[in-house]
Amino acid sequence: MVAASEARRRLNWARAALYLVIVLLLVPFVFPLWWMVTSSLKTAAEVFAFPPVLWPTDPQWSNFARVFELQPFALQYFNSVYIAVLVTAGVLLISSMAGYAFARVRFPGASVLFLVLLGGLLVPREVIIIPLFQMMNQAGWIDTHVPLVLIPMFGAQSVFGTFLMRQFFLGLPKELEEAGRVDGLGRFGIFFRIAMPLATPALAALTIITFLQTWDMFLEPLVFLSTPERFTLPLALTQFADAYGGPIWNVQLAATTLMTFPVLLVFVLAQRQFIQGIAQTGLKG
Amino acid sequence: MSSTVEAPPGGPLRRRERRNAYWLKDRLSGYVFIAPQFIGFLIFLGIPIVLVFWYSLFDWNILRGTAPFVGFDNYTRMAQDPLAWQVLRNTFAFSLGLVPLNLGLALLLAVLVDQKLPGTTVFRTLFFAPVVVSLVAWAVVWEFLLQADGGINSFLSLIGADGPNWLRSTTWAMPSLVVVQVFKNVGLNMILFLAALQGVPSEIQEAARVDGAGPFQIFRRITLPMIAPMVMLVSIITVIGSFQVFATIAVMTGGGPGNSTNVLVYYVYQQAFRRFEAGYASTGAVLLFVIVMILTVIQWKLRKRWVFHEQS
Numbered sequence: 001m002v003a004a005s006e007a008r009r010r011l012n013w014a015r016a017a018l019y020l021v022i023v024l025l026l027v028p029f030v031f032p033l034w035w036m037v038t039s040s041l042k043t044a045a046e047v048f049a050f051p052p053v054l055w056p057t058d059p060q061w062s063n064f065a066r067v068f069e070l071q072p073f074a075l076q077y078f079n080s081v082y083i084a085v086l087v088t089a090g091v092l093l094i095s096s097m098a099g100y101a102f103a104r105v106r107f108p109g110a111s112v113l114f115l116v117l118l119g120g121l122l123v124p125r126e127v128i129i130i131p132l133f134q135m136m137n138q139a140g141w142i143d144t145h146v147p148l149v150l151i152p153m154f155g156a157q158s159v160f161g162t163f164l165m166r167q168f169f170l171g172l173p174k175e176l177e178e179a180g181r182v183d184g185l186g187r188f189g190i191f192f193r194i195a196m197p198l199a200t201p202a203l204a205a206l207t208i209i210t211f212l213q214t215w216d217m218f219l220e221p222l223v224f225l226s227t228p229e230r231f232t233l234p235l236a237l238t239q240f241a242d243a244y245g246g247p248i249w250n251v252q253l254a255a256t257t258l259m260t261f262p263v264l265l266v267f268v269l270a271q272r273q274f275i276q277g278i279a280q281t282g283l284k285g
Numbered sequence: 286m287s288s289t290v291e292a293p294p295g296g297p298l299r300r301r302e303r304r305n306a307y308w309l310k311d312r313l314s315g316y317v318f319i320a321p322q323f324i325g326f327l328i329f330l331g332i333p334i335v336l337v338f339w340y341s342l343f344d345w346n347i348l349r350g351t352a353p354f355v356g357f358d359n360y361t362r363m364a365q366d367p368l369a370w371q372v373l374r375n376t377f378a379f380s381l382g383l384v385p386l387n388l389g390l391a392l393l394l395a396v397l398v399d400q401k402l403p404g405t406t407v408f409r410t411l412f413f414a415p416v417v418v419s420l421v422a423w424a425v426v427w428e429f430l431l432q433a434d435g436g437i438n439s440f441l442s443l444i445g446a447d448g449p450n451w452l453r454s455t456t457w458a459m460p461s462l463v464v465v466q467v468f469k470n471v472g473l474n475m476i477l478f479l480a481a482l483q484g485v486p487s488e489i490q491e492a493a494r495v496d497g498a499g500p501f502q503i504f505r506r507i508t509l510p511m512i513a514p515m516v517m518l519v520s521i522i523t524v525i526g527s528f529q530v531f532a533t534i535a536v537m538t539g540g541g542p543g544n545s546t547n548v549l550v551y552y553v554y555q556q557a558f559r560r561f562e563a564g565y566a567s568t569g570a571v572l573l574f575v576i577v578m579i580l581t582v583i584q585w586k587l588r589k590r591w592v593f594h595e596q597s
Contacts, residue, residue, distance in 0.1 A: 015402065022397055022408055028468045030411055033418070035436050036426045048432070052439040098322035107315030113323060120330040122581055124528055126550040127570045128333035130340060130557050135333070154325025162322055187314035216419045218532040223558055234421035238536055249429055256422045267417045271410050274417060279476040 033260070040064070040254035047249050063254040070251060071236050072229050073258070080233040080259075083148050084214040090153040091161045091210045092203055098158075099165025100191055104177070114166070120159045125219055133223055147224045148232065152214050161206050168202035169195065205277030212278075215263070233259045334574070337567045345564035347557075352564065359568040368544060369552070369569070375459065376548040376576075380527040382463040387523050388516070390467060391474035396504070398475070399482045409479070413472035420469060424536035427465045428452065431537075455545040458538050462546055466533055470526070474519050481515035482508065521584045525577060549573045 039047055041059040067073050101107070102114050136147045152158070176198065180190045196203075221235040228239065237259060240252035267274050341359055345352035363369045398409045415423060430436040431451040438448035451461045485508055493503050509516075531550045534540060540547030540555060547555070553573060557566035 018397070018400060018402065019404075025394065025397070026408065026411055028464075029415055029472070032423070032426045032430060032468075033414065035430060036422075039429065039436075048434045048439075050434070050439050051443060052436055094321045094325065098319040101315045101318035105311060105315035105318065107312040110315065113319065116331075117323070117326055120326055122525070122577055123330060123334060124550060124573060124577060126531060126553045127337060127574045127577075128330065129554070130563055130567050130570060131333035131336035132329070133557075134336070134340075134563075135328075150325075151329050154322070155329040158322055159326060159330070187311055187318070191318070212417060216421070216532075218421050218535070219554070222535070223554075234419055234532070237421050237425055252425060253429065256425050260418050260422045263417055263419070264414065267414065268410070271413075275409070275413055275476055278416065278473060279480060 033264070036253050036260070037257055040250060040257045042250050044248075044250060060250065063250045064258070066248075066251045067240075067255045067258065070240060070248075071231075071255070073236065073255060075229055076231045076233055076236040077258070079145065079230060080215060083145055083232060084211050086149050087152045087157070087214040088207055088210045090149070091158045092206060094153065094158045095161025095206065096165045096196065096199060096203065097191070098162040099167075100169050100195055102162065102166045103169035103172075104174075104195075105187065117159050117162060121156060121163070123156070125156065129219060129223055136224065142224060143226050143230060144224075145230065148217065148220050151220060152210075152217065157210055157213055161210065164206055165199065165202060168199055172198060204273060208274055208277045212263070337570045337574070340564055340567035341571050343564040345562075345567075347561035347563050355564075359565050362565065363568050363572070368547075371544055372547050372549055372552045372569075373572075375544075375546060376528065378459060379463060379530065379546075379548055380524060382460065383466055383527045384520065384523050386463065387467045387471050387474060387527075388520055391471050391478055391519070392516075394471065394475040395478035395482055399479055409476075412475055415469050416472045418469070420532045421536055423469050424465065424533045427461075428537045431461055431465075452538055453542050455542055458542060458546045462530070462533055462537060465537070466527075466530055469533075474523065477515060477519050478512065481512035485511045517584075517588045521581070521588065524580055524584065528573070528577060549576070 038053070038055055040063055041061070042053060042056045042063075043058070043060055046053045046056055098117075102110055132147065132151060133142075136142055139146075141147055172195065177190050177194055180194045185193065216234060217232065218234040221232045225231055225235060228236070231239070237252065237255055240248050240255060242248050342354060342356055343352045344355045344358065394412055398405045398412070432438075433450035433453070437451070441448040449457050451457045489507055489511075490503050493507055498506070528548075528550060530548060531554065534546055534548060534551045535554070538546045540551050549569060550573065553566050553569045555566075556562045556569060560566075
């Protein structure tokens with residue numbers, strides 16, 4: 001009896017210690033987001049006040065209005081959303097078609113072509129940005145959204161998608177498609193009517209990862225865009241400065257909050273799909 | 286009902302012909318299916334890789350608009366450029382700092398959230414949250430936190446410590462960037478390790494416990510070897526990923542102070558789009574490409590050698 005309660009007490013202590021360690025470790029993950037939101041509501045004086053202000057006494061919602069005054073922020077938001085949606089839709093179609101063919105259709109040269117594609121995944125985007133700039137320049141697409149859509153849609157992101165979808169289709173039982181063939185469906189019919197509807201889980205994962213990666217894209221907008229009306233959000237976030245080029249932290253953080261909050265909200269609501277999807281596709285490099 | 290099905294079957298010969306036609310068409314469909322991806326790949330990845338090698342042979346300045354062929358002059362120039370060497374050292378310093386910190390912390394977090402405790406799902410979600418935050422947003426927030434009179438230093442002052450001006454110090458800027466980058470992405474590795482940990486059969490650990498092994502011994506002798514394939518895989522991804530820090534550096538330090546945080550990905554951008562030396566920048570891009578390739582090959586070889594019980 002005594003030994004048992006002693007053991008239980010020790011277990012409780014161990015638990016408390018474990019919780020303490022976890023909570024301490026959580027600080028650098030959670031505190032920056034807290035600081036972002038609270039600082040976006042502070043006055044300029046409170047931003048660097050000492051002692052630090054954990055919650056602003058009088059939340060400055062006007063900081064959020066200022067975001068839209070200093071930048072064409074609504075337009076930039078729209079740019080980011082529509083580019084990410086367009087790229088995601090394109091990658092879903094292009095990658096699932098190619099991934100399906102590499103997994104299912106037997107055609108000469110398939111394995112070599114697949115290896116060549118995979119090699120593309122190892123190439124950092126900074127390696128090819130100069131030739132891409134030159135190509136887009138010759139096509140007259142500088143300061144347009146065309147490069148921001150085409151490069152991820154056909155480049156690294158769809159190659160990664162092709163790899164992911166091939167893995168998925170390899171694991172799909174062939175018998176399901178045999179039935180379609182007996183019914184007289186060709187490859188296109190089998191792909192669109194049978195394989196694609198079954199691929200929903202993989203497509204969901206690919207949607208999440210592609211959307212987030214396009215949404216985060218920074219190098220390409222920085223290199224290709226020069227007109228604020230055409231900026232995407234990551235580039236817009238870096239543009240908040242006063243007349244002397246100094247930072248306007250509270251407004252910049254308000255913009256950052258506006259960009260981050262919807263994604264975090266969707267993440268919290270669909271965290272299992274996010275975590276599984278990204279972990280499954282986490283080998284993104 | 287399509288016409289092929291309606292047609293009455295001829296002799297066995299006719300049927301075989303029709304079957305051959307079906308498979309020929311099927312093969313063709315394979316090419317049609319991969320065509321958008323493959324043609325797009327060639328235009329937006331394949332050709333640019335070849336071109337960047339080609340560009341590196343020219344003294345191409347975008348502003349001057351001239352591009353005389355200079356052979357390997359850019360390479361000899363780079364070999365004699367002290368800045369290039371500094372950038373290379375910085376690049377490896379960043380990776381050497383980031384990889385062990387990231388893997389160690391990821392493993393620790395995975396073990397912690399793997400404990401059978403109430404609330405671990407919430408903790409897992411919170412550790413993972415920065416992964417879905419845009420890298421630029423994360424960098425902006427940390428840039429703010431790391432200002433001389435920013436959040437970190439004012440909290441340090443509360444406990445009587447005096448923090449440096451993190452991002453303006455040649456000593457502290459690089460470690461700061463490493464830490465910011467680790468917190469951004471470690472949640473992903475944590476999840477990958479967690480999946481591996483949950484795949485270790487608890488019977489084996491239980492048996493070791495019965496035999497008198499302590500928890501640390503069990504972890505070192507049983508759990509760790511069993512998740513070795515995942516550790517290897519994650520470290521490959523993390524090493525390659527440790528070169529992709531462009532946004533963090535561009536937002537937080539711009540390679541400064543005094544080039545102390547200038548790494549290869551930023552250097553290529555800076556040479557090409559700030560100094561307009563596209564030819565010389567391409568040489569840096571080639572160097573980056575070669576380094577990543579060499580590291581990939583090395584790790585692939587190590588993976589074969591070290592990980593014995595890999596299932597695939």
